Amino acid sequence: MTDTSKTPIQFAYWVPNVSGGLVVSKIEQRTSWDIDYNRKLAQIAEANGFEYALSQIRFTAGYGAEFQHEPVAFTHALLAATTKLKVIAAILPGPWNPAVAAKQLATIDQLTGGRVAVNIVSGWFKGEFTAIGEHWLEHDERYRRSEEFIRALKGIWTTDNFSFRGDFYRFTDYTLRPKPLQQPHPEIFQGGSSRAARDMAARVSDWYFTNGNNVEGIRAQIEDLRAKAAAEGRTVKVGVNAFIIARDTEEEARAVLDDIIAQADPEAVNAFGDAAKQAGRASPEGEGNWAKSTFEDLVQYNDGFKTNLIGTPKQIAERIVELKAAGVDLVLSAFLHFQEEIEYFGQNVLPLVRALEDVRTPETV
Known part of the structure; x- marks a missing residue:
């Protein structure tokens, strides 16, 4: 396995291009889904040490998300407002065809100096597929389709006269020009906690x-993933979700978490939980995302409280370095008040992380 201990851990944030914030709670969230807020947020994140941003994909209202901006267009707008930040556009196989996605993203990559990436979302929300007339596949079939989607993207982006014969997508002698600036292609991310998700990542994904999970749970997933990837002759980087509550004292941070949960919207949380757990439990082993999440976990969409980046800057920095030691390459973060909290994180937490990395990085392996 490649040693990555000397590579600094990286940071991404969830783009709030969907209304309602990143917790399903009636607590105040000084966060907005509009473009002016998000342009400024991207600039703040870039200035405060964040390397990536991840736009969200939602087609229909629900679970507090009444309004949703389309992620590819929104990604391009954020890239146009920044100079270094890489923005990951979420794409959902089914509504998107890989030829269209490949062409959209290649153009954006050309226009922004090679700063776009893609997150292939296999889908968890059956009601959304039904609403827009898309066929809902069984759990492992969704990942099989996503794997074909990624293989098609890679083929279109890296070869001329591309031909492919899959169960979901077919191409015959297709050449895309111009191709993306990034070589060999824009980075490809994917999510999921199921066996099918990890196996797909081992075979085809970059990230x-x-x-969210505790360090032991994350380490077990990473060891499993990287063993499978090594058997394929590949390496895969890993990002973990975390809802970050950084305050001057641990008591303040824990009080914020308590308030978020106390003001949770039970109807919205339970509705989300029913849909999400159906997707997780539908995996043959019953271990997909959210399969074992509690009500409190589900108040944050991606089990972000479980990662426990809640406390003082020092506590959070130490836990981030522990995640790195477990094999994590990137922390995908969410916040209650994005602009001010990303700035606080960049000024108060990130310098401590970098200092701890220097101290804990061995000179020899």
């Missing part, structure tokens, strides 16, 4: 996102 694997997992829901």
Whole structure:
């Protein structure tokens, strides 16, 4: 396995291009889904040490998300407002065809100096597929379709006269020009905690996102994933979801978490939980995302409280370095008040992380 201990851990944030914030709670969230807020947020994140942002994909209202901006267009707008930040556009196989996605993203990559990436979302929300007339596949079939989608993207982006014969997608002698600037192609992310998700990541993805979890749980997932990837002659980087509550004292941070949960919207949380757990439990082993999440976990969409980046800057920095030691390459973060909290994180937490990395990085392996 490649040693990555000397590579600094990276940071991404969830783009709030969907209304309602990142917790299903009636607590105040000084966060907005509009473009002016998000342009400024991207600039703040870029100035405060964040390397990536991840736009969200939703087609229909629900679970507090009444309004949703389309992620590919929104991604391009954020890239146009920044100079270094890489923005990951979420794409859902089914509504998107890989030829259209490949062409959209290649153009954006050309226009923004090679800063776009893609997150392939296999789908968890059956009601959304039904609403827009898309066929809802069984759990492992969704991942099989996503794998074909990624293979098609890679083929279109890296070869001329591309031909492919799959169960879901077919191409005959297709050449895309211009191709993306990034070589060999824009980075490909995917999520999921199921066996099918990890196996797909091992075979075809550059990055694997997992829901929030404790260090032991994350380490077990990463060891499993990387063993499978090594058997394929590949390496895969790992990002973990975390809802970050950084305050001057641990008491303040814990009080914020208590308030978020106390003001949770039970109807919205339970509705989300029913849909999400159906998707997780539908995996043959019953271990997909959200399969074992509690009500409190589900108040944050991606089990972000479980990662426990809640406390003082020092506590959070130490826990981030522990995640790195477990194999995490990137923390995908969410916040209650995005602009001010990303700035606080960049000024108060990130310098401590970098200092701890220097101290804990061995000179020899």
